Amino acid sequence: MRILEEVLAYNEKFVADKQYEEFATSKLPDKKMVILTCMDTRLLELLPHALNLKNGDVKMIKNAGAVLKHPFGSVMRSILVAVYQLQADEVLVIGHHDCGMGGLKADDIIPNMKKRGVSQKTLDTLEYSGIDVQKWLRGFNKVEESVAHSVDVIKNHPLLPGNTPVHGLVIDPATGKLDLVVNGYEN
Numbered sequence: 373m374r375i376l377e378e379v380l381a382y383n384e385k386f387v388a389d390k391q392y393e394e395f396a397t398s399k400l401p402d403k404k405m406v407i408l409t410c411m412d413t414r415l416l417e418l419l420p421h422a423l424n425l426k427n428g429d430v431k432m433i434k435n436a437g438a439v440l441k442h443p444f445g446s447v448m449r450s451i452l453v454a455v456y457q458l459q460a461d462e463v464l465v466i467g468h469h470d471c472g473m474g475g476l477k478a479d480d481i482i483p484n485m486k487k488r489g490v491s492q493k494t495l496d497t498l499e500y501s502g503i504d505v506q507k508w509l510r511g512f513n514k515v516e517e518s519v520a521h522s523v524d525v526i527k528n529h530p531l532l533p534g535n536t537p538v539h540g541l542v543i544d545p546a547t548g549k550l551d552l553v554v555n556g557y558e559n
Contacts, residue, residue, distance in 0.1 A: 395427045395428075397427055397428025398428065399458065400458055400459050401428070401429060401430045401431050401454070401458060401459065401460055402428050402429045402430075403425070403429040403430055404459055404460055404461040404462065405430050405431070405460050405461065405462040405463065405464060406430065406431040406432075406433065406450075406451055406454035406455065406458075406460040406462075406463050406464070407430050407431070407432050407433065407463075407464045407465075407466060408433045408434075408435075408438050408440065408447060408451065408463070408464070408465045408466070408522065408526075409432065409433070409434055409438045409464075409465075409466040409467075409468075410434065410435070410436065410437055410438045410466075410467060410468055410471060410473075411434040411435060411436055412468060412471065412472070412545060414468075414545040414546075415468060415543065415545060418543075418545065418548050419466065419543060419548075421548065422543060422548030422549075422550065423550075430460075431450075431454040431458060431460055433447055433450050433451065433454075435447060436472070436473050437467065437471055437472075437473030437474075437511060437512065437518060438465055438466060438467045438468075438518075438519065438522065439473065439512065439518055439522060440465070440521075440522040440525045440526060443525055443529055448525075448526070448529060451463060451526060451532070452529075452531055452532065455532065455533065455536065461536065461537075462536065462537045462538075462539065462556065463526055463536060463537070463538040463539070463556070464538075464539045464540075464541060465519050465522045465523050465526065465538070465539070465540045465541070465554075466519075466540075466541045466542070466543055466550075467515040467516075467518055467519040467522075467540075467541075467542050467543075467553075468515065468542060468543045468544070468545045469515060469542060469543075469544050469545060470545055471511075471515055472511075473511035473512055473518075474511055474512060474513070474514075474515060475511055475512075475513065476509070476510065476511025476512075477506075477509070477510060477511070478505055478506040478507075478508075478509035478510060479506075481509050482495065482505070482509075515542050516542060516551075516553050519540040519541070519542060519553045519554070520540055520553055520554055522540070523538050523539070523540040523553070523554045523556070526538045527556070536556075537556030537557050538554070538556045539552075539554055539555060539556040539557075540552075540553035540554035540556075541553060
């Protein structure tokens, strides 16, 4: 069975058995916060447990590295929607140790792109169009600095209410231990 078929078969039984009932909640976050975190598989269940979160407590945004690169991109738009439409009062940026974005370079990814069919011509076209693929695919050197940068971008966004606490943390993906990088109450 292929992955999609497996997912759909499981889902059919999940719905038929009404297993969804234990997850019933509203679209508004009970704990009034939005979290930007990494898409790392180790955090899928660990992060909510380490923060004592259950379904319905927070709005969760995930991307590679918990990085906010563009102040008017989809991540910041999601944060603003959470604040203005979904009653989130605080923002947490949570990076993690041993992140795949740590030290990542385009030269690590581009050969894999080419192996899977992306041509040099396509990469050249992007470059000629003003897209710096090397910069776009670059990770970070220190997770704490990356988290602090994302917090800074969010905190200083012209559309975010000035009194919104924006916190920065780093989680250990093995133990769930949190390290505070930025205390949003002190800014």
